[in-house]
Amino acid sequence: MTMTLAMVTTDSTDPGPLAAWWADQLGGSIVADNDGFYYMVQVPNGIMMAFQMVEATAPGKNRLHLDLVSADRPAEVDRLVAAGATKIADRDGGGFWWTTLADPQGNEFCIADTGAH
Incomplete structure (x- = not known):
């Protein structure tokens, strides 16, 4: 079986501003916003990042x-x-x-x- 990493996704209670911040920092652009629930960011090296709406984020240090x-x-x-x-x-x-x-x-x-x- 072969898998390919498609994107790295971050949970957020307010994903729009976070997607915009990361797009700005990495020279990327928001390519989809899916009604404010799920933002996709394309960065220049081809990696995709996503930021998805959740009701609450997990407390403590992120594991990834x-x-x-x-x-x-x-x-x-x-x-x-x-x-x-x-x-x-x-x-x-x-x-x-x-x-x-x-x-x-x-x-x-x-x-x-x-x-x-």
Whole structure:
């Protein structure tokens, strides 16, 4: 059996603003809004993201998160914080550096230096 990852979906009590925020940060665009219930975002590298309406999100740390890379991680972190992200911590895994942040609705994600993965 062969499977293909179609998209990464995030639950949200207010998915429209979150979809717009991620589209802006990744240079993508919202390609469907499905009556405000389910937003699809196309990002330039071909990956699809979706944001779907739920009545309540699960409390605590999300078990699945996005790992992003950047040639200038500190500048990208500053840009994301200015756009509404929250910086949680800089991390060092024995010379492997990354930063953990949260999007405006509290979903954690990480940014590592290019070539770190």
